[in-house]
Amino acid sequence: MFRSRSWFGGGWGRPKNPHSLERLKYLHNILCKNTTVSESNRGILVESLRCIAEILIWGDQNDSSVFDFFLEKNMLSYFLRIMRQKCGGSSYVCVQLLQTLNILFENIRNETSLYYLLSNNHVNSIIVHKFDVSDEEVMAYYISFLKTLSLKLNNHTIHFFYNEHTKDFPLYTEAIKFFNHPESMVRIAVRTLTLNVYRVQDASMLRFIRDRTAAPYFSNLVWFIGKHILELDACVRNDADHQSQQKLDDLVAEHLDHLHYINDILCLNIPDLNDVLTEHLLHKLLIPLYIYSLTSGSIKRPTSSPYNRDHIQSIEVITRNLEAILSGRSSDTPPRLKYPIQKMESEDDLKPSVSCVVSLFLLSQVFLIITHGPIVHALAWIIIQSDISIFDEGAMNILETYVSTAKSNVKLEFAKPQLSLEKALECSTCHDRDYTTPEYSGAKAFGYDTDHSSCDLDPELVSNSLPSTSHISETSSIAHDSTEDLVTQVQSIKSPVKENMPDSPLPDSGIDSTSSKTMSDLNNITDEEKQQLLVSLTNTEKSLTLENIIDKERRDIDNKPFLKTILDSLDCNEDDYKALFALCLLYALINNKGVSSELLDTLLKSELDDSEKVTKESRDENVGQEHQTKPKDHFNALLVAKLMAIAHLSCKPASKVRLVTCEITARLLKIAMEGSSGVPSARHLSAADNLRARAASLARNFYKCDDIFLDMFEDEYCEMCKRPLNVEWLCMDAAILLPPTKTPMSGIAFEKRLPSGEMERARRAIRTFFLIRELYLKLSGKQETQLPLANHAPFVQVGKTLDLNDSDLISCDITQKDGTWQHRFLAVDNIQIILVEPDKQKLGWGVAKLVGSLQDLEITGDKEDPRCLHLTIHKPRVGSTGVSPRTVLLRAKFKFDDHIRSMAAKQRLTKGRTKARQKKMQQIGRLLEVSGISAPAVAPRHRPLFARPSLSTVRRHSGIDGDETDRRIRRPSGHVLKDGVIVYRERTTMSRDSSVSRGSSGKVSREGSQEEIPLEDIRRNSSHPATPSTSRQQSTPSTSQLPKVSRTPSEETSFISGESRPKRKGIIETI
Amino acid sequence: MAYAYLFKYIIIGDTGVGKSCLLLQFTDKRFQPVHDLTIGVEFGARMITIDGKQIKLQIWDTAGQEAFRSITRSYYRGAAGALLVYDITRRETFNHLTTWLEDARQHSNSNMVIMLIGNKSDLESRREVKKEEGEAFAREHGLVFMETSAKTAANVEEAFINTAKEIYEKIQEGVFDINNEANGIKIGPQHSTAGGAKAGGAGAGGAAGGGCC
């Protein structure tokens, strides 16, 4: 078995080499001589152990005789002997022994060597050795040892660890005892180990896992998750002031860890294991704790529910079992280890329900992480389909109903236990484990009762647990009455919801309101007034099918307690605290791949589609109120109405809706409006358009021609593009579990809190507008063509050679802070400031050395030297994904030849900056439908839609996004160079550049025509103020329409003015 | 010997970059290159001294668990420091750094100190990643950088100890919530009021703690 590794000297035979069989023999001799560990020989023993590991690894790779010797002398038994000595067991020696074993198992590459090491049962004996696990160092090395072994598991090695005949698997059973160890790294190691074990996929071993350990392990796991979330709930309840956010973070992360762990197991696709895990999860955690908690606040469960009692009993039993497991080691465990378990026993924690907010949040996480069909589908079914009767029948029946009703292939094994499982249980109850092998004699005392204390119901424990059960019964007997109340309520309800939600009828009345009343009339009234108006409008049309449907759905939902809770939670009139979680849950549920689309139809299929055909029928039905027996209820219209209500609220100035809520609402609205057909109805489209107009009106409140608004507008757009909502990440953030706050000092991201101050209110309004606009465009299948705000021309690429003949150029010396000095020529056009260096080959041409955006330029004069200006030049904000954040390119002192030139430069730059910004403000004005910033007066026929006050354009899609045909005819302009400072050498290349740089702005469609247009023409045409039609849509309103831009010639330098101005000056400077 | 603080580290990076070797080289210097044999291990602990304080470092290797999402995410969270390792002789291990870093940043607590390690600096002739590239990456992402060799032990001590120093400084600055063990930091028995476990024997190489029988 001699093999030589490339970087080995190959000196295995060297006499002095410590890596040799001789050396091992010598070390063996030391072990023989020191069978009893004492203070005096401890050092030499540890030293020998290290050397042995080293030689063995060397032997593994070079000399098989080393392993032969090791095996022959049964050297592992020396290890055991040392370990078992009281004194030798001191952590110092133990740690070294464990580390030696770790090194051995990690570094051995040869399968045969590994088999040698594992061949007698020594390793199992070491595994079950009673280490002093209260010593954190020993514990760490011990669990690492177990984990390392688990990494060596495969279909062959498994037989060294799992004994099929004795039904013995110490590696696994010892490890899972620590699954709830207070040390996180230990818990992680246990999880790793279990996953490594499961994935071996050895049938016999898996059977053992399932029959002997799955029930106790999973029930304990599930129990601790339950305990954990009760703790989380308490933390949320007691911390309205954001005091223990760190703790909450940990608890949330911990819950996610649990879910991911469960998901990792489920993803291994081991059917038997998954069935047991699914059963435990559903029965003992997800249904009783998560789902039932949804209604814990409103609907109380009757006492008679047998499920409740079962649930409590089993939790009791599990606790006791767990105690039994841990007390197996308790004699030598310090109280520290037991602490968390004892703490858990407090009465408060036993209350098996969490607040609705927490349960919505946790269920969202479940649906975001777990995709295992049988679990998520069952859960989704219960949430969506189960009706009020479940409180009488108990969860068992829910599941039965689910199994029989749901048209799915989901097989819930717990409904009909497999024969093999029964057999196995029989086996496990009568089979007394017998550790006859001598190695186990010591182990028997402490851990092996684990399997006996499985969670199978022990009658004694059940009766013992009665006190706490009765405690629960007491509370729920009160609840029973309220349930009856509820039933009567259900019968007597006649859509009172409507009064509470003044907004809800609004979204769906878009068509009628606009057709019956001109929106321009509504322009000057407040939102509330508008709403009242619209409500009254819709009230007159009570016969509308949609109204009936919503009414009906409102009545139907009362029969669906869980879905009702979720939909009711969407009410944001007070705040959006609960709504955010309901939205997350809906989002997660709808997007989970394990949930069947038929089930989702309940939420997504619009009943209007059906009812349009059978309108009459449904009307009759409504009169008779016999809908309750209908097999399939639909709640799409109600869902859309509720979502619209949130969206409308977020368009109000003093809204309590956070941006994140608005964003997720928009996402869901899109899904819900498109429905199962994938196409939104005309009614939905008009409602969305109406919404968009409201959002525009909200943002318009902040529209000011100051520097901040434009920067804010672009920054927010950039921010939104950069960080689109990720619901999974959102649900990882514990901060949202605390009541919404305003203050940025909470450290909570802007999107996840309410705005504080005017600035943030403006930001929120702008962002809301973006979100709603995006929703509208997506629904109507339109491309975004106006955002990000376009520049009138492409920016010049750095390094490009430009024809600067006939351009205004100003020579300057640029000095940076660090002393760097450069000489450049300054050129300016409509949007950019370009620093050029003369081209050495061609007179009159120059190379662009730096290109910055004029819009973001910062200009200050120099106090001492009138020839100097201080400029801060920013990078053009055109990135591959729209707008990129503001980045400084150059901050420097510019020194001009004389103070006249300095002044000219300053004037030119300031003007250019102002104009660039005004252009953009106009674009924003158009987006927000600001009155006055409409179509240019000189060309009203081109843009008639903008001539009217903003709200009048609400219904006209073409007005907002440009008429397609109109746009096609209009000649695009890659260049609106007011006085044509720059002529590009390569036209076609330039055109392509321009389209690339604005790739995401949706103008690609016009690229073709753009290339055909000679640039000189554009330049000439566009410089003429009377022909705005040649410029692109965004730049259409030329300066002549802007009231702020002064056209007084005296103020202008040659840069601003038209062709007629003399231009020679620039050229002179160039030469 | 009792410690003042215990820092938990994780060590991450592609397979084969030398994580296990670095870990053993640091925790047990006995495996010297003289033997021309590099040996690795996936867990180790060692006591160091910073500012006159005994600090125990526990280093956990995540190797072999990449397949399981639940495992990686919890590992990150429980650590105060991370060594992000690449192999200077294999460019792809350097290219993967971004992914590793994203993962780390997403799952770890924001105070976790990350040290970038370009390992196998002894293999100068096979170098594929320039030292400057490592430096640039570290600068860009706000990491501390070092090139090491687990084989010659060059810079190995420094890598682990400098990371510890930085964590220690953060503790002094009050950035870390040291009472929250989820941060990967533990206060030693001498600090704790509620009497944690006896620290038992010292790490490998230390003197044995009394507690016999």
Ligand SMILES: Nc1nc2c(ncn2[C@@H]2O[C@H](COP(=O)(O)OP(=O)(O)O)[C@@H](O)[C@H]2O)c(=O)[nH]1
């Ligand atoms: N030349 C050299 N080889 C190394 C060094 N560190 C590790 N190796 C080798 O690289 C391989 C992988 O090392 P290992 O520690 O197992 O990597 P891991 O997968 O990251 O744990 C082994 O063959 C080591 O011997 C080093 O610093 N220099």
Ligand SMILES: [Mg+2]
């Ligand atoms: Mg490794």
